[in-house]
Amino acid sequence: MKKLISFALPSLLVLFFSCQEKTTTNNFLDGKDQVSYNFHVRPIxxxxxFACHGPDANKREAGLRLDIADSAYATLKENPGRHGIVPGNPSDSEIYIRLTSDDPGERMxxxxxxLSLNPDEIEIIKKWIEQGARYEPHWAFVKPQxxxxxxxxxxxWPSNEIDYxxxxxxxxxxxxxxxxADKVGLLKRISLDLTGLPPLPEWIADFERDDSEEAYSNMIDQLLSKESFGEKMAALWMDISRYSDSYGYQDDNVRTQWPYRDWVIHAFNKNLPYDEFITWQLAGDLLPDKNKEKILATAFNRNHKYTEEGGVIExxxxxEYVLDKTNTFSKGILGLTAECAQCHDHKYDPISQKEYFELFSFFNNTPEKGYEGDVMQSKPAKTPILWIEKEDIEEILKFINQxxxxxxxxxVMEELDSLRPTFILDRGLYDAPTDQVFPSTPLSVKAFDQNYPKNRLGLAQWTVSKDNPLTARVFVxxxxxxxxxxxxxxSTGDFGMQGDLPSHPELLDWLAVDFMENGWNIKRLLKQILSSATYRQSSVVDRKKLEKDPENTFLSRYSRLRLPAENIRDLVxxxxxxxxxxxGGPSVKPYQPKGLWEASTSGRGELKTYQQDSGEKLYRRGLYTFIKLTSPPPxxxxxxxxxxxxxxxxxxRTNTPLQALVMLNDPLVLEASSYLANTLLKRKSDPSLAIEEAFLRIVCRYPKHQExxxxxDYFKEEKIRFSKDMSQAASLIRVGNSASQTEEINEDLAAMMQVISLLYNLEETLMKI
Structure with a gap:
């Protein structure tokens, strides 16, 4: 089998001669090419x-600020006869003088x-100054065109606009x-991307037989229409919304936020437009036509940790909870590291501490409490609470699996009747309020329209405005x-100045605008990407491409990717x-090593011991595995x-021996191997036919003759081995809750189980290629 080659996109745009390459090439500094502030100078x-000469006024040295043109061009406070930058004249620019000084006391x-600049970086600064030292707005804060x-x-070659x-x-x-890529391989790829599940053997057969031009497009539509699509997409959003089934901190008792997860699945399946998807989660309780579904969506804001430890300061x-809401919004939806401005002005991005707490104030006006009692008084939800009754599930909330x-x-979220004052907190400390602030947004991103209400609904309207330069870009x-x-x-969560530059900036902007122009349609966006010739390429890597583009920056092949954790379980x-x-429905507790859970608990509350589920609950998708914050599932x-x-x-995406040990020894994998072996041998009298079907179900293609x-041969070897020691066969086959369905223990079953276990451990099985 082919070895995994794991690649990452580069940090900077190769087309624009990124700073990472400046140690090896300086070809664009030949007097003909324009140095770009955004792509060449700002990263340096x-x-x-910027740590000393950037946006943070508290840490600024010598009164010199280099992230703004007017400040960089101005006379120096400590040396009025000098300027930080003199456009067109490096020799009179203090920044260049200091960068090239031989005096250690003067050199910067x-x-x-x-820190230090290499010769190529210094040359870039020089060339930029010679060309006029023209500043540009940060690319991510400019409305996409x-x-x-x-x-x-x-x-x-191009199949659609992406490919150009x-x-x-x-x-x-x-x-x-x-x-x-070959047709069957593409089917596995799109099935895993859209549903997180492997294609069924009958799908593979039907897809191979369908020679129509619409076959691929129709299969994408078929997969997008499946309920498992919502589950696949929800896994991404559970990470963003920091969903869990417990409160965190020491006692870490049980909570019941799972109806929110059911809503997210439902929202993706009905293709709720992304602007509405965000608006409901930020401010569903404030909408004029609010109902229990829209209020339930606001649970997005309440998924953070809660303490139930006595003696805390409420x-x-x-x-702390409001800070978490603010940071989740800024990172997950805007792609900004705004939390850096909690204690001081942001060191790299133009976000002041004042602007941070203006953003904070949107989330600061709820009746939420910092402490509602210790673990012995624990409730599965904290104030404010949405009560979901049986009649709600029969009517407006039919998607909830109860x-x-x-x-x-x-x-969920709820507004106070009167406005709670918000203050800038000195060094971010809760008990150090200074100046009062009012709801607003970072000016560098987009000014807050005064026609918007100054609450979370106004924030939502600002967020999904087509003039907001970040929201569509970040989601695309x-x-x-x-x-x-x-x-x-x-850097998915950092579109700021310390983040990575886009590898294909015009494509990112084109997709963002196209996404908004077409009603923020998520399923359409996915089909657009999956229909591209770029996506449909083979993942085969030849030596020439590997040497010329080792990180697959130019996407001249499809990158081989290991499946996400949940989907490995799902595939098995x-x-x-x-x-x-x-x-949907409440989370479940599958197999877990004994004692692991208890080692990280306080010994109190409903979750003090691990109560493994049984029956069908053991075989739910990975999305539904119970997440205990102090002891996440191993x-x-x-x-x-x-x-x-x-x-x-x-x-x-790491590659460690522990992963191999899981796939070889985890009870779920062993049980699945035994179960499938038993199923196939009951249907197939010829072991070769059973092996062929197992290969098709697990690897998702027909095996080659040599394979x-x-x-x-492996089956025959294992059959001989087990025939000499049937007790060993029994101990393997009887693993798991479904073992009772295995009627007879014999060497054929044990050997087939080993073959299937081998298939589950193939790299190709666990990869999207």
Whole structure:
């Protein structure tokens, strides 16, 4: 099997000669090319200079600010005869003089900062000053524009608009796109991307037989219409909304926010436009036509941790909760690191501490309390609460999966009758209020329209305004990351000056504008990306491309990606036949190593011991696994799942021995292997046919002759081994809750189980290729 080659998109735009390449090439500094402040200069200044000469007034040295033109051009406070930058004249510009000084006491950055500029970076600064030192607004704070499609040489390759932007850069780098992936491989890819589940064998057969031009498009539509689509998308949003089933902190008792998860699944499945999806979550309780569904959506804001420990200061934690809401909004929806301005003006982005607390004030006007009692008085929801009654589930909230008649409590948002004053907090401390502030938004992003109400509804309207430069860009980038493994902007949660530059800026803007022009239609956006020739490329890597573009910056192939943690579980369950296709409902507690949970509890409350579920609850999708914040489920964490403590917009992809140990020894994988082996051997008298179907169900393609021969030989070897020791076979086969369905223990069953376990451990099985 092919070895995994894991690639990441570069930090900076290669087309514009990114700063990462400046140590190896200086070709654009030949007197002909214009140096870009956004793509060449700002990354250097942000990394090396803004900590002392940036937006944070409290840390600014020598009165010199280099992130704003007027300040950089002005006379220096400590040396009125000098200027930080003199456009057109590096030799009179103090910044260049200090960068090139031989005197350690004069040279910048100072020695003690452990920062320095290499010769190429200094040359860039010099060239920029010579060309007039022209400043540009930060690209992410400029309203996106839909540019004309670029011209390309290979005009027959593009399938839609996306491909023109991708191909233009490929051709500029002397690369050609890969051939299209084989048909069955594409089916597995789109099925995993849209539902998180492998295609069924009958889908594969039907798709292969369908030679019509519409076959691929029709299959995308079919997958988008499945309820499992909402589950796949909800996994992403659960990370962003920091969903969990417990309160966190020491006692970490149970909470009931799961109806919010049911709503998210429902919203994605009915294709609620993204602007409404965001508006309901930020301010559904403030809409003129509010109902229980829209109020339930506001649980997005309430998924943060809560303390139930006696002796805490209520106001301290109340402020902590509002901070969390503010930071989740700024990171998950705006793609900004606004939390850096909680204690002081942002060091890198033009967001002041005053602006941070103006944003904070939108979320500061609820009756939420910092403390409602200790763990012995715990409630499954905190004030304010939405009560969901049986009649609600029969009418407005039909999408909620509630099996009993008990009413459900969910933490949601509600406004106070009178305005709670908001103050700038000195160093971010709850008990150090200074100047009063009022609801507003960072001016550098977009001024707050005074026609908007000064509450969360106004914030929502500002957020989804088509003039907001961030919201559509950030979501389009999230979806791109879900599909290709990396966003067009690699730093998904940071579109600010310390974030990565977009690899394809015109494409990002085109997609963002197109998304808004077409009603913020999420399913349309996904189909648009999956229909592109870029997406449909083979993931085969040849040596020339690997040497020329090792990080696949130009997307001249499809990147091989390991499945997300939840979908590894889902693939095992679905392919084995164990998966329970039930949508929504309370979280479940699957297999877990004994003692792990108890080792991290206080020994009090409803969750002091792990009560494993039984029956069908053991075979629910990974989305529904119970998330206890102080003891997150081990299998997802080993495969880089989120621990849900905070808003998370991207996950790492590691490769550790623990992952192999999970796939070889986890009770779920062993049980699935045994269950599928038993199922196939009952239907197939010929073991070779059983192996072939297992391969198709798990790897999602037909095995090649040589592959089938290897597996048949392995089956025979294992059969001989188990025939000599049936006790070993029994201990393997009887793993898990479904073991009772295995009627007979024999060497054929044990050997087939081993073959299936091998298939689950193939790299190709766990990859989207």
């Amino acid at each position: 200044l942000s990394d090396k200079c 950055p100072p020695v003690e900062s452990n 839909k540019q004309a499609l670029p011209k390309v040489k290979h005009q027959k 932007f991708i191909l233009r850069q490929m051709e500029s780098a002397g690369l050609k796109p890969n051939a299209e 106001e301290e934690y109340r402020v 099996q009993d008649s008990d009413r459900i409590m969910v933490s 980038n999230l979806i791109w990351q879900e599909i290709f493994g990396q966003g067009i902007v690699k 369950l679905a392919s084995s036949g164990l998966l329970v296709n039930e949508i 299998m997802p964490i080993i495969f880089d799942g989120s621990n849900r403590d905070l808003c998370e917009v991207n996950r790492g 089938l021969k290897i597996l048949e």
